[in-house]
Structures are given as structure tokens and as C-alpha cells.
Amino acid sequence: MSKVKDMALADEGIRKIKWVQKHMPVLEHIKKQFEEEKPFEGITIGSCLHLEPKTVNLGLTLQAGGAEVAMTGCNPLSTHDDAAAGGAALGLNIYGWREQSETEYYSTINDVLSHKPDIIIDDGADMILTIHEKRPDLLKTIMGACEETTTGVHRLEGMHADGALKFPVVAVNDAYTKYLFDNRYGTGQSSLDAIMGTTNMLIAGKNVVVCGYGWCGRGVASRADGLGANVIVTEVDPIRALEARMDGFRVMTIREAVKIADLIITVTGNIDIIKGDDFKYMKDGCLLANSGHFNVEINREDLESQSVAVEEVRESIEMFVMEDGRKLYLLADGRLVNLAAARGQGHPAEIMDMSFAVQALSAKYILENDLPIDVMKAPDSIDDTVARLKLKAMGIEIDSLSDTQESYLANWAQGT
Template sequence: MIATALKHEVKDLSLAPQGKQRIEWAGREMPVLRQIRDRFAAEKPLAGIRVVACCHITTETAHLAIAIKAAGADAILIASNPLSTQDDVAASLVVDYGIPVFAFRGEDEATYKRHVQTALDHHPNIIVDDGCDVVATMVQERQDQLSELIGTTEETTTGIVRLQAMFKAGVLTFPAVNVNDADTKHFFDNRYGTGQSTLDGIIRATNILLAGKTIVVAGYGWCGKGTAMRARGLGANVIVTEIDPTKAIEAVMDGFSVMTMEKAAAVGDIFITVTGNKHVIRGEHFDVMKDGAIVCNSGHFDIEIDLKALASKSTGVSTVRNFTEEYKLNNGKSVIVIGEGRLVNLAAAEGHPSAVMDMSFANQAMACEYLVKNKGELTPGIHSIPVHVDKEIARMKLEAMGIQIDSLNADQIDYANSWTSGT
């Protein structure tokens, strides 16, 4: 073990051996990030760069942090969600890898905000954000540090929405890389990662049989698609609610029932919000739910379920299982809430499988390198991951899986680039 004199705020450093074992286990499923880390260790593309990462502190995030450090960065980590930190992983990052971490599971809002300030005290050149809290706080409270910022990377839909609003308001004066829109991120992380881990969280928290249940999925973006697909695969009857007519049609064509939340509230057994917006499930919906209906959220922030409205309609709240609370309503029914309305896949489970986070965090690592290589050349605003980077990550993933694909021959290339050839 290395010395632990570096600054940190974690729950218990004695948890480090368990954390290291789990970090190493996750690494078996993350070959792409491992290749990037090895290259970073040789080339040091982030040498002298101060990096702040505000992420879920999980075994997978640990490998991103290790890769960023290998690249030569002076990096620190804080949590992006009070219930997503894996305390043994946080301890191992400090003890075994020499990475300062300021996060522990269950930290309150005041502690979370203090950790954001600690992150900004690091005077970051790059911010790897997950929900845009660090960036927004810098813009609002640390204007004097903006000149030190090379840019930020963001991989959540919620964070991108906030960055777009900042750009419209004229306060996004630096480049931000939209990792969320990379094909190797949202096609896989959002769809397969969220789909599997959300249901994993529900099952761990409740131990109920999903087959035969009616599951209402609020939102049919990539996360909603994955959740609905996996719920159907476990035998559930799936209802989708949407505000976007195109996505609603897509859900219908995919074989799901589509209706308003007003109607779905009365027939659903389990409700999952994945919209990125607030109060998707509100007081009027709780009023008509079945007795014992289960509600949970898999969006980034804990605002999708209006828990204040639920509490106002309740005579009391009790913990019935780990991560599971029962609200006794004034009308005699009860509503079950998992994970305090926070990300159910991290509050009640371990988050996305390592194999999909391999590509997501490969994008994050490459985005950091991209920002440094193009320092001073990227305009303020939101930038996509370069297509060639996205394709390279996909290629590395296929190679690691032992899968080969075809390539165009010269004749096919000529045909694809010609406008004179026809039928």
C-alpha cells in the first residue's frame, strides 16, 4: 500500500482491501479503457493538468480515475450522487492508487456542496462532470477561475440539458465535450447498462417477481428503451409514457402500450422514471395508484418523483427493507419508494455492468485528451466526440471480444464515392 497522507474524506480506509479486489474484478470487463490507460502511461497526454472528476464512485469509475492519473494528471474525485458511492472503492483509490477522494455513501446535501467547493479549490483545468453541478457552481460562484479552465466533459443527458441552457444564456464561455451523444456511449451505456442495472436495483430492493407485473416506464429515450426492453424480457407488461410524439410512436412500433401518466397511474404495479425532468410522478398520480404500488427513479437527479407531495399525502413513512420505504397514504393505501427516489441502479445495486462502462469511460478519457490537444482551438460551446474517436473505441471493443468485421474493398470504395454509378 502507498502512504495515505494525501487529503481525502472517505468513510473508512480499512475497507481498501475489499475495494481493491472489486476494482480488479471490474477491470476484467474493461479492456478498452485498459488499452487507453497503457497508452496514457507511456505518452502522458495530461501531464501537469489538474482534473476534477465528479462521478459515481464505483469500481468502474475507479478505472477512469486510474487512467487519468496514468496520463499524468493531478486528479481528485468527488461524488455526483449521495447514494452512489461505494465506500470500499473510495478507500482503495486513496490507499492503493494515491488518488484523493472526497465522497462517502449517504453524505448529506451540505457535505455534497462542500465537496463541490473542495473540487473547485483544486483549480481544475478540466472538469469531468456528471450532472453539471461542478461546472454550474464554477460559473455561478467562481468566475475568477474560468480562465484556468480548458474545458469540461459531460456524459449525462441531464448535464447536457444544463449545458445547453448555459449556452443559450451566454454563460458557457469554454468548450464542453458531449460524451453522452457518442454512439459508443448512449447506444450501450444508456440502453443496455441502464436497462439491466435498473431492474437489478428493483429486484435487490424488493425481491419481487417481475413476470406478470405491469411496469410503467416514464420516458422513451435510450435509457427508457433499455429499461422497457429488459422489463419485457423478464415477463412484465410494459406501459410507456412520453411527451415526444416521435418517441411515443417508436414505443408503439416496438410493441409497448403508450398512454398518459394519468391513465397509467391507475394500472401500474411498478413505476420507473427515466426522463431527466422534474415531478413526472406527482400528487394526483399517487392518489389513484394501486395499494402497494412501487415507484423508483433511474434519472440522474432525485426530482422526477415528487416526494414532498407524497409525504404531504401520507400519515407516516417506514423502512420495510434496505433502500425501501413505505408511505402510508391518507386514503388508506400505501406507496413504496426505492432508494429515496435517487438513481435506483446505484442506490440499491452496483450501477451499470463494467462491460458497458468500459466504452463510456473510454470516451471520457479520450475527451480529456481531446480537450488538451486542442486547447485554445475549440470554440466555447458544446462539441461532439470526434467520429473517428467513437469508431476507434468500437473497434477496440470488438477486438477485445474477439470479433472481426468486414471492410470495403477498392471496388466498393469507388462505388460508395461515385455519383455516376447506378442501377
């Protein structure tokens, strides 16, 4: 059973799925293992992840392991209708289409839950929250969930601290082979790619303000720097602000930064990064994009209330005409630009290869272990497996410790 925009798009979707499969060698290796071992026979897995070709390939990997798979998107704007149709044609239960209303978004989460999943794979925790609030009947049978992203992990840690979490969660985001690569290099490349594709504008020579110097922020800053921008970072954490400074970027308050910005990219996972009077100080033509979470980093209501007209001037670009005539441009409705912009393709396949390998192995870990109710890291063995498989696929060999080196490292008595 599936609900997608148009099954006539399936052939194009399958072509795109086949293309990413060529660039996801770690996941393909796991898929072969799953095919032989069938660990998920009799198990239903429900996911709430950006629905596009790489995610469909994760679904096919779980299906190869014997699972019944039901998938929906984790953002109203990020579903690729061709990949969704392709996944449905390949036997996955797919619920979702691009440009959902909030009601449709939650209705397709409910469609996935109607399959009574045993394991959940979530991105942002909307599905996990929906289960706890609206489908408590499922809590008895759900073995656990995997969470893909930083903000989802924060939400779930908050839930657990309040005693509200009712099943174990593996924080896939917190695996090294996830955040060091996905959040940094993935968000760095895909955000700039989506901004350039959406605007057809030059990055070189522009003042690019990056709000937040976490794993995503440092990726975005480094890629903007590589394209020739003058990068300015804003932060609230003194250590990260120092890191940004010593990585060579200017650091200042948001109020100072907005005055000189040509392009602002928020990647904090926090609310109201740009709000109120910030819009009054911006230069004519300033571009605003978010690559963090949801659509709360740039306060759209404040922007709208200060503008006299709003017009979609190009796909995924809204022009806000301010009272004094300045024009500010909001990309992709302030939702994460690398996925929600019509031209957003998400992270490169080679990156999602590792993130989704961690997802697949974490789902198996939940199945094979009686985990406590907690938000926990995936075991180090998963990181080690994924990193070694990735290096092998890249044709890279590394050294290993000799016995002498191992005992030297373990020996505290040997000094100068």
C-alpha cells in the same frame, strides 16, 4: 489528500477495482498508452462522477497518463465507501462518502476544486455550475470539461444559449459509443438489477410502466419485457410513442397508466412525471422508482403531503401509507435507483468500459486542441477508436469496404 468514510475499507475496495479492471479492456488499453505517452504530465483533472470501482479505474487511467486526479461523487447516495478508500490508497485524491447531506455534497465538490483542476469531468453539471457560480477565479485556467449524461448536456446547452458558459464542453453522452450502450443496455440492466435486489420481488407478470422512451427508457422497457413484465410506456414525443407501440408495448397517458401499474420507472430527465393526483389513482402496493436524473421525476413532496405515515420498511424502500390505507413504496428516495439504492451497482463494467474510454480520450482531446466555448460532440475518431477496440476485445472481426464498394457509394451517376 483524501476525505473518505473509512480507510480500513481500502483492501476490499482494491479487490473490487481489480475485478472491474478485468472487464474494462478498452480502458486498460488506453491506460497502457497513457503510461507510455504521459499526455497529462503537469495537468490536474477534477471529476464529479458516481464514485465506485469503475470510476476509480477511470481515475487510475488518467493518473497513469501523468495527471494529478481529484474525484468526488455526483450524487449524495451513490458513493461506494470501499472503492473510495481503495482509490485513495492507490494515490487518487478522493473526496466523498455514501449518504452525504446537500452541504457535504457541495463541500466535497469544493474540495476537488481546491486542487485547481485544468480539466473537469462532470456528470450532471453540478461541478461545472459550481465553478461558474462560486469559483469564477478558476475560469481563466480551465481548458474545458467533459459531461457524462443527457441532463447534464441539456443544462450546459441551456447555459451556452444564455451566454453563461465560459469554457468548452465535450458532450461525452452524445458519442454513439456512450449513449447507444450506456443509456440503453446499461440503464436497462442496472435499473432492473437494483429494483430486484432492493425488493426481492418478481418482475414477471407485473404491469411495469416506463415513463420516457428515450435511450434509457427503451433499455428499461426491453429488459422488463425480457423478464416477463407487461410493459406500458408513457411519452410526450409522438415519434417515440409510435416507436414504443411498434416495439410491442402499450402506450397510454400517465393518468391511465398509474391506475394499473405494479411498478413505475421514470427515465425522462424531466420534472413532475408523477405528481399530485397521480398518487390517488395508484393501486395498493405500487412500487415507484426513478432511473433518470436527480430526485425530481417523482414528486416526493406531493406523495408525502398525501400520506399519513412514512416508514423505511427495508433498506432503500420507504412505505407511504395513504389516507385511504393504500401503501405506496418509493425506492432510493426517488434518486436514480441503479446507483442510489444501497444495492445499486451502477452499469456493468463492460458498459462503463466504453463510456469511460470516451471520457479519457475526450479529456486528451481537450488538452490537445484549442476548442471554442461551445457544447460539442466528441470527434467521430474517438467513437471509431472505442468501437474498434471494443470489438477487438470481444474477439469480433468485421468486414471493410472494397475499393469498388467505396467508389460505388460515392458515385451518384450509377442508377438502375
